[in-house]
Amino acid sequence: MPTVLKRVLQVLGVIVILLVVVVGGYIIYLEATYNRIADDTPINVENNPSQTLTPATTYKMATYNIGFGAYTPDYTFFMDEGMTKDGKPTVGTHSTAVSRESVEACTNGAIETLKALNPDFLLLQEVDTDSTRSYNVNQKAAFESAFPAFSSAFAVNFHSGYLAYPIGDPHGIVNAGLLLMGNAHVDNATRYSYPIDEDFPTKFFDLDRCFAVERLPVDNGKELVLINSHMSAYTKDGTLREKQLALLCGIMEKEAAEGDYVIVGGDWNHALGDSLELYESNYRPPNWVSKFDESLLPQGFSVVRASNIEAVPTCRNNDEPYQKGHTYTVTVDGFVVSSNVKATAQNIDTGFEYSDHNPVLLTFELE
Secondary structure (H helix, E strand, O other): OOHHHHHHHHHHHHHHHHHHHHHHHHHHHHHHHOOOOOOOEEEOEEOOOOOOEOOOOOEEEEEEEOHHHOOOOOOOEOOOEEEEOOOOEEEOOEOOOOOHHHHHHHHHHHHHHHHHHOOOEEEEEEEEOOOHHHOOOOHHHHHHHHOOOOEEEEEEEEEEEEEOOOOOOOOEEEEEEEEEEEOOOOOEEEEEEOOOOOOOOHHHHOOOOEEEEEEEEEOOOOEEEEEEEEOOOOOOOOHHHHHHHHHHHHHHHHHHHOOOEEEEEEEOOOEOOOOOOOOOOOEOOOOOOOEOOHHHOOOOOEEOOEOOOOOOOOEEOOOOOOOOOOOOEEOOEEEEEOOOEEEEEEEOOOOOOOOOEOOEEEEEEEO
């Protein structure tokens, strides 16, 4: 064998060995930094007010997935795929926000949007505290500063080592979760884990899904059981979300059986409307969307249908920059309440200015 060819093969061999060492070392790093938060974990409630809830009083609550401050209308996400009605595939590009300034602008825009609604309670999803993808902007602190009279309870649902994927725009380190805030006393708060896909390598790139439960005393001796939930989106089929919904419904049914009030809000990642194609678009429904089956809810529970649901969606697909009437949109955010809660809802049209979601406002009374 010629000397030059030997040297080329030796160099290639060294490169292969180095690649194996680097990739193997990275997998070991991911395994070493991966852990699931224990189920049924108490959550600290900060800045807890003293006032309690009263029946037959009107309150307002908003749920909003703020999308870690990344989703301006022209932002696309690398995991979102689409298909036009004539069969053309599309896919998003970004993994992190485009700049720190953009994250701060989106976070502040979301705050001002919610302030204008004058809510008594907030249920927020995809709130980052110290993440590469959002340039380490502490969104939890920003909301706490903006609503200084509100309590604050934070349930972590995404905590990862450095995710080096996608190669050109790595997701990096992520610390994020669900934030519950309100202007009424909270007796206690608990984080419950959802079942997730723990196969390799999916477990490293999906959220540590959970829902957070607060118990708020009512001056008639009952409690308001308030739940903030964010179910899985990118699943192989619908079975995982079915398991998550079954777990949540079990908690809801148990609490209602005690005679307490129950409100569940958040990002269901199920279509809450009458159809997967409720809104005008040039796209087929993406694979991650499935219709919410209200018959699976415990007896006495119902989805609070937004009064303007046919005109205003709450979520857009992120395979392309947003264009009203062209981009695929759906309502996946909203509320489910027990029969002793009188409620109406409205989807708030922001034009997806600050997130890939719109907030939903619930107006309710405890009967």
